[in-house]
Amino acid sequence: MSAEEAMIQQKGQSNVDSTDTEQKGADRVQFRRMLNHVAHGLFLLSTLVGVVVLGVLLYDIIQTGWKWVDADFLNNFASRFPEKSGVKAPLWGSLWLIGVTAPLTFIFGVGTAIYLEEYAKKNWFSRLIQLNISNLAGVPSIVFGILGLTIFARGWGLGQSVLTGALTMTLLILPIVIVAAREAIDSVPSSLRQASYAMGATRWQTIYKVVLPYSMPGILTGTILALSRAIGETAPLIMVGAVTFVYFTPGNIFDAFTVLPIQIYSWTGLPKEEFQEIAAGGIIILLAILLTMNALAIFLRNKYQQRNG
Amino acid sequence: MAEQTVLTKPAIQVENLDLYYGQKQALYDVSMDVEVNTVTALIGPSGCGKSTFLRTLNRMNDLIPGVQIKGTIRLHGESIYDRNIDVEMLRKQVGMVFQAPNPFPKSIYDNIAYGPRIHGIRNKKTLDEIVEKSLRQAALWDEVKDRLRDRATGLSGGQQQRLCIARALAVEPEIVLMDEPTSALDPISTSKIEELLQELKNKYTIVIVTHNMQQAARVSDKTAFFLNGELIEYNDTATLFSNPANKKTEDYITGRFG
Amino acid sequence: MLKTVESTGVSRFKKKRTWRTSWEGIIPKLLLLCALVSILTTVGIVLTLVIETASFFQDVPFIEFITGTDWTALFSESQQEFGILPLISGTLLVTMGAAVVAIPLGLFSAIYLSEYAPDRLRRTLKPILEILAGIPTVVYGFFAFTFVTPVLRTFIPEMGVFNALSASVVVGIMIIPMIASLSEDAMSSVPRGIREAAYAMGSTRLEVSLKVVVPAALSGIIASFVLGISRAIGETMIVTIAAGATPKLTLDPTESIQTMTAYMVQAAMGDISYGGTVYKSIYAVGMTLFVFTLIMNLLAQYISRRFKEEY
Numbered sequence: 001m002s003a004e005e006a007m008i009q010q011k012g013q014s015n016v017d018s019t020d021t022e023q024k025g026a027d028r029v030q031f032r033r034m035l036n037h038v039a040h041g042l043f044l045l046s047t048l049v050g051v052v053v054l055g056v057l058l059y060d061i062i063q064t065g066w067k068w069v070d071a072d073f074l075n076n077f078a079s080r081f082p083e084k085s086g087v088k089a090p091l092w093g094s095l096w097l098i099g100v101t102a103p104l105t106f107i108f109g110v111g112t113a114i115y116l117e118e119y120a121k122k123n124w125f126s127r128l129i130q131l132n133i134s135n136l137a138g139v140p141s142i143v144f145g146i147l148g149l150t151i152f153a154r155g156w157g158l159g160q161s162v163l164t165g166a167l168t169m170t171l172l173i174l175p176i177v178i179v180a181a182r183e184a185i186d187s188v189p190s191s192l193r194q195a196s197y198a199m200g201a202t203r204w205q206t207i208y209k210v211v212l213p214y215s216m217p218g219i220l221t222g223t224i225l226a227l228s229r230a231i232g233e234t235a236p237l238i239m240v241g242a243v244t245f246v247y248f249t250p251g252n253i254f255d256a257f258t259v260l261p262i263q264i265y266s267w268t269g270l271p272k273e274e275f276q277e278i279a280a281g282g283i284i285i286l287l288a289i290l291l292t293m294n295a296l297a298i299f300l301r302n303k304y305q306q307r308n309g
Numbered sequence: 310m311a312e313q314t315v316l317t318k319p320a321i322q323v324e325n326l327d328l329y330y331g332q333k334q335a336l337y338d339v340s341m342d343v344e345v346n347t348v349t350a351l352i353g354p355s356g357c358g359k360s361t362f363l364r365t366l367n368r369m370n371d372l373i374p375g376v377q378i379k380g381t382i383r384l385h386g387e388s389i390y391d392r393n394i395d396v397e398m399l400r401k402q403v404g405m406v407f408q409a410p411n412p413f414p415k416s417i418y419d420n421i422a423y424g425p426r427i428h429g430i431r432n433k434k435t436l437d438e439i440v441e442k443s444l445r446q447a448a449l450w451d452e453v454k455d456r457l458r459d460r461a462t463g464l465s466g467g468q469q470q471r472l473c474i475a476r477a478l479a480v481e482p483e484i485v486l487m488d489e490p491t492s493a494l495d496p497i498s499t500s501k502i503e504e505l506l507q508e509l510k511n512k513y514t515i516v517i518v519t520h521n522m523q524q525a526a527r528v529s530d531k532t533a534f535f536l537n538g539e540l541i542e543y544n545d546t547a548t549l550f551s552n553p554a555n556k557k558t559e560d561y562i563t564g565r566f567g
Numbered sequence: 568m569l570k571t572v573e574s575t576g577v578s579r580f581k582k583k584r585t586w587r588t589s590w591e592g593i594i595p596k597l598l599l600l601c602a603l604v605s606i607l608t609t610v611g612i613v614l615t616l617v618i619e620t621a622s623f624f625q626d627v628p629f630i631e632f633i634t635g636t637d638w639t640a641l642f643s644e645s646q647q648e649f650g651i652l653p654l655i656s657g658t659l660l661v662t663m664g665a666a667v668v669a670i671p672l673g674l675f676s677a678i679y680l681s682e683y684a685p686d687r688l689r690r691t692l693k694p695i696l697e698i699l700a701g702i703p704t705v706v707y708g709f710f711a712f713t714f715v716t717p718v719l720r721t722f723i724p725e726m727g728v729f730n731a732l733s734a735s736v737v738v739g740i741m742i743i744p745m746i747a748s749l750s751e752d753a754m755s756s757v758p759r760g761i762r763e764a765a766y767a768m769g770s771t772r773l774e775v776s777l778k779v780v781v782p783a784a785l786s787g788i789i790a791s792f793v794l795g796i797s798r799a800i801g802e803t804m805i806v807t808i809a810a811g812a813t814p815k816l817t818l819d820p821t822e823s824i825q826t827m828t829a830y831m832v833q834a835a836m837g838d839i840s841y842g843g844t845v846y847k848s849i850y851a852v853g854m855t856l857f858v859f860t861l862i863m864n865l866l867a868q869y870i871s872r873r874f875k876e877e878y
Contacts, residue, residue, distance in 0.1 A: 036771040040683055046675030047684075047692060050747075053740050054699050057710050064713070111601025119595045120602075122374075133605050138794065138864035139857065140801025142828050143612060145835075146853045150615045154841075171608045178605070191411035195473070197372060199424040199480050200401035202587065204594045209427065210413060225701075232703025235803035235828065239835050261705040261804075268709050268808055276713055283706050290701060387578055395582045402579070 061287075065280025073281055077247045078263065082274035085267075087282050092249035093162070093242070093257035094289070098231055100166035100253055101173070106223055108170065109177030110212075113219075116178075117185045118207055137175035144172040145239025153240050160241040163253040168236050173226040180222020184215035217300045224297040228290050234261035260286045320345045320484055320514040321366060326380035328361060328370070328538075335361050339380070339540045341533060343484075348506055348515045350529035350546065352522060354561070358538040359518045363486050366516065367403035368396045384484075401428060404477035405486045409493045410469035412461035412476075417453050420461045420472060424480035439479050446512075447475035448505050467498025474505065478513075485509065487517040491524065503528050522562055526550050534558045616857055619850035626844040632851065638814035638830070640848050641837060649848060651855060653814035657731065657824035658859075661806055664735025664820055665742060665799040670792055672739075673746025677788070680747065681754040682776045693748075700744035708808030711737035716809060729811030729823040737809065738802050742795040749794065753787020754780050786874035790867040797863035801856065803828035827856045 076086025112129075120126035148168030158164040188211050196206040212219075237259055246258045260282055267279035321343040328336035336358050343349050351359040361370065368389065370376045382389050389399055401424075412420050421440040430436060440457070444450040449471045453464070461472055470490060477485055491499040506515060506528045519525050525532050526546060533543040534555075542549060542558045553559040582588065624632070627649040635650015642648075676696070680689050716733040720726050757780050765775045781788065811823030812833050825833075831849050839845045 032771050032774070036773040039773045039776075043675045043679035043683055046672045047679045047747075049672055050676065050699050050740070050743050051692070051695050054695060054702075056714070057702070057706070060710065060714050061706070108601045108604050111598045112605060115595070115598035115602045119598060129602050129606060132609050134868065135861065135864055136605060136608060138797055138860060138867075139612065140803070140828065140860055142801065142803045142831055143616075143853055143857050146831075146850065147608070147612050147615055149835075150619070151611055171604075174605060174608070189411070191407060191409060192413055194369065194372070194405075194407060195411045195413070195476070196423070196427075198367065198369060198400055198405035198407075199427065199477065200397040200399075201424075201427045202397050202591050204591055205427045209423065214414060228701060232701075232705070234703070234705045235807075235832060238832050241835070261703055264709065265705050265804065265808065268705075268712060276709075279709055280713075283709060286703060286706070290703070294698075294701065384580075387580060389580060393582045394580045395588075398580045 058287075061280045061283050064277050065282070065284050068278050068281035069284050074285070078245060082272060082278055085275075085278050087260060087263060087285055089246040089249055090258045090260045090263035090282070091285060093246065094231055094259045094286075096162045096250045096253075096257060097165050097169065097237075097259055098227055100162055101169045101230055102223070102227055104166060104170040105173055105177050105226060109174055109223065109226075110181050110219055112174075112178045113181035113185055114207060114211075117182055118203065118211070133175050133178055137179070141172055141233055142235040142239060144168055145236030147171065148236060148240040158254070160243060160256050161254045162250050162257045164240050165237050165242055165257065165259070166253070168240055169230040169233065172233065172236060173230050176226040176229065177223050180226070181215070181219045184218025184222065185211060187218065188214045217303060221297045221300050224293050224300070228293040228297075231259075231289060231293070232261055232286065234259075234265055237262060238265075260289075318345065319343060320385060321516075322381075322383040322386075323365075324381045324383075326362075326365065326378070326382065328358075328365060328379075329377040330373070331375040335538050336365075337537075337539045341540060341543050343514060343516060344531065345514050346510055346512075347530040348510050348517060348528055350525035350532045351516065351518045351535060352520075352525050352532060352561075353535035353541075355520070357535040359533075359535045360488055361538075362535065363488055363516060363518050366484070366486055367400045367405055369400075369405065371396060401480050402482050403484045403486060404480060404482035405488070406470070406473050406477050406490045408489045410466060410473050412464070412469050412472055414460065414462050416458045417461045417464070417472065418457040420476050421479050424476060428480060443475040443479040444472075446478050446509065447471045448501065448508075449475055465498075467494050467501060470494060470498065470502060471505070474502070474509075478509075482513065484514045484516065487515065489518050489520055492520060499524075522550075534561060536561070612857070616850055616854040619847050620854040623844065623847035623851040626847065627851075636816050638825075640830070640845050641834065647844070649844075649851075651827075651852065653816045654825060654827045654830055654852060655855070656816050656818070657806075657810070657814060658800055658826040658828070658856075660731045660818060660820060660824060661735045661738055661802075661810060661826055662796055662799045664731065665739035665802075666792070666796055668736055668739025669742045669746055669795055669799075673743045673791070673795065674750055674788065676743065676747040677750035677754060678776050678781070681751045682772060682780060696744040696747055699740075700748075702741075704741065704802060704804040705808070707737050707741050708804040708806075711805055711809035723821060726821040727811075727823050729809065729813075730821050731810050731824045732820040734806045734810035735820060738799050738805050741802065741805065742798050745798060746791045746795040749791035750784070750788045753784035753791065756787075757783045786871050789874075790871040793863050793867040793870065797860045797867070800863065801828065801860050803832060807832045827852050831856075 073086045074091065075088055076084055077089050079085045116126060116129065120129070145168065148164060148171075152158050152164040152167045153160060158167075192210050192214065193206055196210045201209070242258050242262055243256060246256060248255075250257045264279045264282040264286065267275045267282060270276075319342040323342070324340050326336055326339040327334065339362060351363060353359045364370045365378065365382060370378070378390055384399070384402065413423065415423075418440055421443050422436045425436055425439050430439070441450060441454075444453065449468060452468060453459075461469065464472060470493075474485075474490070491502050494502070503524065506517070509515060510530075517529065529546045531544065532546040532549045534541045534549065534557075536557055542553060542555045544554070549558065550562055553562060632649055632651055634652070635648060636652050637648035637650050638653045639646055639648045680692060684692065711733045715737055716728060716730065719730075719733055719736075723732075726732065761779055761783060762775055765779045770778070806826045807829040810826065810829060812825050812829060813823045814825040814830065815822060817824065831852055834845060834849050
């Protein structure tokens with residue numbers, strides 16, 4: 001900052017011949033510097049808006065909902081009575097959903113990424129797949145809900161089951177996983193691939209033994225972040241009919257289920273004020289799960305940077 | 310393997326080799342034979358095609374899209390660009406060491422065992438023996454024998470390159486290609502590897518690309534001089550350096566260009 | 568020499584069919600199947616929407632759908648009207664409000680992070696923005712309904728509990744991180760040399776930012792606006808919770824409205840009969856929404872490709 005200002009100062013002083021223009025030039029430099037300072041403040045404040053909102057949001061939610069969060073809250077089903085309400089069904093529903101979504105997205109996401117990075121020729125077909133993936137990333141999540149409702153719930157007759165929800169979520173977050181996995185695979189130095197081929201390794205041996213181990217932390221980080229998006233999604237699951245009032249936890253992938261975001265949504269809409277506090281309690285649980293997943297992702301990223309750095 | 314097959318005298322025979330990167334021709338009508346149990350050096354200025362030529366010998370150029378080859382290369386009589394050649398089997402016989410050391414981010418042991426494992430060796434004891442033998446051949450065993458489980462990326466540059474040589478030897482190739490193997494190393498590591506080459510040629514046939522003419526003179530039995538994709542001169546190293554037949558060779562080795 | 572070739576006899580490099588070589592052939596086909604899943608997803612979305620929407624237009628004339636000014640799909644059958652304009656106006660109202668909030672704040676944040684922020688501060692701020700981007704939309708909806716709306720109502724007492732304003736503001740906040748990070752990416756890829764040239768001529772940091780960096784990164788910045796807007800159009804839970812469920816052709820942000828997405832949720836939550844006109848209207852509205860966002864996404868891709876500066 002100071003070097004740059006000195007430069008401006010110098011320029012204002014040296015560049016002029018008469019004292020009059022010199023004075024004007026100096027004034028102008030003063031003005032330009034002031035503008036810069038004002039803008040600096042404005043830009044900083046704008047950035048802080050996001051930080052402040054996040055702080056207010058977290059404070060508001062914790063302050064509203066904390067008193068409801070206890071062991072009973074985790075072990076009770078939803079109820080007409082606020083004091084008997086809990087998140088048992090949606091909590092287990094969310095965990096089931098993520099448990100089924102994770103392997104599906106991992107297999108299809110990493111499979112696609114390997115195909116595009118290691119096998120596909122650079123022709124119209126691979127460009128079509130890429131264009132398609134970037135467009136899918138921009139499709140509103142509720143539209144995936146319509147797809148899930150039509151194909152999985154009704155078309156395949158899976159109904160309002162965990163599997164329907166997981167398949168829908170898989171398609172929704174697949175673009176995120178593919179992009180992250182491609183980046184991770186792309187970052188594998190080509191010298192390692194060459195070393196492997198030079199010893200007579202086949203393409204798949206090279207991928208399986210060199211490329212994937214090297215890129216795995218990056219792939220896992222991307223997958224976890226994508227899953228944390230899935231765990232917070234509401235609209236597509238409403239569309240596929242993940243019902244709100246569930247008084248049991250799923251026993252297998254064909255059982256009906258609900259998830260935390262849907263439960264939070266339905267509590268938010270209830271007239272009794274206590275239910276909004278309970279909704280905040282549910283949000284605390286949801287955010288705690290998200291925080292855990294993010295911490296895991298950061299942990300993996302750091303481990304990865306240490307190892308390859 | 311070597312016991313079952315009668316190995317013919319020249320290890321590699323190259324005849325009328327042309328190579329194209331897409332439209333651009335990079336090698337012009339190269340013909341040369343490489344003798345068994347010798348060190349053959351390929352020299353020439355940057356971009357002359359010597360590395361490209363080296364990579365045709367184990368078909369590493371196949372990995373670059375748009376590369377086309379005309380002419381024939383025979384390995385102990387068998388044409389390696391024939392339609393139904395298994396490039397993996399070929400590369401197992403023709404190993405390669407690269408310009409910059411490129412150990413896998415795995416343990417020293419796993420680096421050496423990588424090749425044998427992909428070729429189907431699972432037995433722990435056999436692998437142990439191969440690892441020790443390869444590391445000994447690469448003159449690295451004494452330095453690393455107590456830390457085989459350490460990450461290979463923690464070794465010094467010179468050690469890493471000897472590890473890469475050991476890794477290439479672990480699949481028991483007949484021929485080892487080296488693409489400027491010492492260009493990223495300090496002088497002491499370089500001389501260690503040069504000594505090593507003299508040991509290795511008793512068992513292997515070595516083709517080495519080098520940017521450094523002194524190195525070629527020090528380590529090789531035969532030297533090939535490339536310029537603009539053409540093989541200008543190929544002769545015994547002593548002859549080529551003391552009494553070059555071609556004016557261009559003379560200009561290059563006396564430092565008039567390159 | 569030829570003689571010795573013949574004497575070798577044994578071919579050592581001939582391809583043999585083994586378990587391994589067939590596996591090598593199968594792998595790419597399996598991976599291709601994975602890649603086809605994303606193609607099939609697109610095909611599935613388009614087919615699903617087109618088929619049910621076509622069937623919807625057999626019940627409701629297309630012209631009535633796109634020009635009608637009343638949307639009363641969930642009323643009793645005799646009073647049903649399917650004019651989508653109120654849902655579109657509700658969506659656009661929220662989207663414009665969100666853009667007014669998010670575009671300046673997002674752009675300014677990006678300029679700050681890319682041009683002004685000291686390294687350590689940037690390393691603190693960026694993860695915070697990432698967290699903001701990772702908050703589930705239902706949480707934003709809750710925040711809009713239980714916090715932002717009451718605060719706004721202290722300033723505008725006549726405003727209802729459900730209103731477009733609160734939803735717009737919160738949708739805007741939600742897309743700030745997206746605009747900020749995409750714009751910052753675009754600005755960071757402007758080469759240092761260009762900045763240094765401007766500094767060497769005596770420019771202030773502000774002048775370098777606004778006259779050199781922003782113009783050079785403009786295609787990426789505009790693309791980030793378009794993507795942010797597309798995201799706002801498709802946003803569902805915030806508007807469902809905070810903006811109300813009363814389709815209304817209005818541009819007054821203090822009123823309760825309904826967006827396309829909020830209608831779809833309301834209809835899906837309700838007790839509607841499978842295969843009826845109301846059921847099919849979800850697809851018709853979904854199709855409209857899909858077309859809107861697809862156009863925005865293609866526009867963003869076009870802008871970032873067409874006007875990209877090559878360095």
